[in-house]
Amino acid sequence: MLLTITTTRTPATDLSYLLHKHPGKLQAVGLSQGVAHIFYPHADDDKCTVALLLDVDPIGLVRKSGEGGPDSFTLEHYVNDRPYVASSFMSVAIAKAFSTAMNGKCEKRPELVDVTMPFEVTISVLPAVKGGEVLIRRLFEPLGYAVMVERYVLDENFPEWGQSKYFTVHLKADLKLKDLLSHVYVLIPVLDNEKHYWVSQQEVEKLLKKGEGWLKDHSEKEQIIKRYLRNIGGLAKNALARLTEDEPVEVSAHDDGERDIAREKLHDKxxxxxxxxxxxxxxxxxxxxxxxxxxLLKMLLREKQFKKILGVDVSYRSLEKAARRLVFDEMPPKQKERIEIMQGALTYRDKRLAGFDAAAIVEVIEHLDLNRLKAFERVVFEFAKPGTVVLTTPNREYNELFETMEAGAMRHTDHRFEWTRAEFETWATDVATRNSYSVSFKPVGDVHERVGAPTQMAIFKR
Structure with a gap:
């Protein structure tokens, strides 16, 4: 596992003061699972690079962990990717090798702690089993990083085996070193579900401490918390509650059984x-x-009119559920030829989305950050350019009719915004004008005389 951090701020060797590691010395720190080596491949006034090389002993790791049980004789515990893949091991190494820098301390040059510097970071290699490149970008880009990702095939000699779960990640940003180290410390284990340590309340404390100043405002904070804490519900809820304790409580759109039923009826409608x-x-x-x-995919499949159907979602878990709902593995061959599901984000150009007669975008845009809507618009209306786009989103004005919803709350904790009818129509009209579409609007659900329908729909025609 290899992590490199480079700066070109003159004099670049100031990096060594911040890290409390001399450029002319090869240093090492012992870890319970191996050794972390710290060295400088390049160090002068114009450019300085520090490398953290982690040498994990997988056999020693298994022996110390006391792996047992009926399968303990197999080679699985001994033959694995741990010597090569940056995961929770790397976070432990960062905390031990660069603890003073991550805590914002610099004894000899304290003024450097709060200096913003240009950094380039390379992490070789990262696993991203559920989410891939899309997840990597969603974790780092909101923090201001320019992200470049290299994905590896399973075996170059057998390309038909497809892509692996492994990536080399390159990051560029101008920020403080203590912030950079905190970001990497938290987000590397978020990408890898195979934590080598016991996840307990102590990990909640570490997460909140290292995430101080940035995690609360991160657009993916809920996913970060859940994955960092290995999807242990009680710990994740505790961490999220403490992180957002100063924010207004968001109320879900289905707080009791009756509203669950009402929501389901609206969704079907x-x-x-x-x-x-x-x-x-x-x-x-x-x-x-x-x-x-x-x-919706299942409903589309019943209509013989549709010769080609594609389902796209950023969530790998949702796609797995979709495949089960469609009984994809047991689907007759002719029907399977009509439908495909794939992972993808709606804020990155994707050639696979082009050439369709129509697109459905149902209750999606409100989950995007407002500053990503322009990217979404270009992906759909400028690059994919379907002939018809049917798009729905909640009508914020209708929320006051939900008796158990607090004023100002949104219908779902993951919603980034909810628009009034006027706001939605203004946005949709501007999008249509810029991209040579016409647009019309329809209410969806029971229409209230004063606040309208619970869902608002725009139909774009090119």
Whole structure:
């Protein structure tokens, strides 16, 4: 496992003062699972690079962990990727090798601690089993990093085996070294579910301490917390509650059984209205952008009109559920030829999305940060350019009719915004004008005389 950090701020060797590591010395720190070596491949006034090389002993690791049970005789515990893959081991090495820098201390040059410097970081290699490149970008880009990702094939001699879960990640940003180290310390184990340590309340304390100043405002804070804490529900809820204790409590749109039923009825009604629009458009090929668990895909599959159907979602877990809902593995060959599901983000250009007659975007945009809407617009309307786009989003004005919803709250904790009818129509009209589309609007659900319907729909035509 290798982590390198480079700066070109003159004099670049100031980095060595911050890290409390002399450029002319090869140093090492002992870890319970191996040794971490610290050295400088390059160090002068113009450029300084520090490397943290982690040498993990997988056999010693297994012996110390006391692996047992009926399968303990197998080679699985001894033959693995741990010597080569940056994971929770690397975070431990960072904490031990660069503890003073990460804690914002510099005895000889204390003024350097709060200096913003240009940094380039390379992490070789990272596993990203569920999320891949999309997840890596969603973790680092909101923190201001320019991200470049290299993915590895499973075996160059057998390309038909496909892509591996491993990536080399290159990051560039101008920031303080203590912030950079905290980001990497937290986010590396977020990408790897195979934690080598026991996850307990102590890890909650570490996460909140290292995430201080940036985690609270991160657009993916809930996912970061859950994955860092190995999806242990009680610990994750505790960490999120403490992190957001000064913020207004967001109330879900289904706080009791009756509202669960009402929400489900609205969701079914919404999907039926969207399906009707897609059918009436005369389209033969359709892409469901943000397909979730595949409810609309299943409905589309029943319509013989659609010869090609594609479901796209950023969540690998949701795609797995969609495949199960569609009984994809047991689907007849001719039907399977009509449908495909794939992982992808709606804020990055993807050639696979182009060429469809129609696109459905159902309750998706409100999950995007407002500053990412422009990227979403370009991906859908400028690059993919479907002939018809059917898009729905909640109507914020209707929220006051939910008796158990507090004023100002949103319907879901993951919503980044919710628009009034006027705000939605202004946005949609601007998008249509810029991209040579016409647009019309329809209410979805029971219409209230004063606040409208719970869901608002825009139908774009190119």
């Amino acid at each position: 919404r999907l039926n209205v969207v399906l009707d629009e897609l059918v009436s458009s005369g389209s033969n090929t359709v892409v469901d952008l943000g397909c979730g668990e595949g409810k």
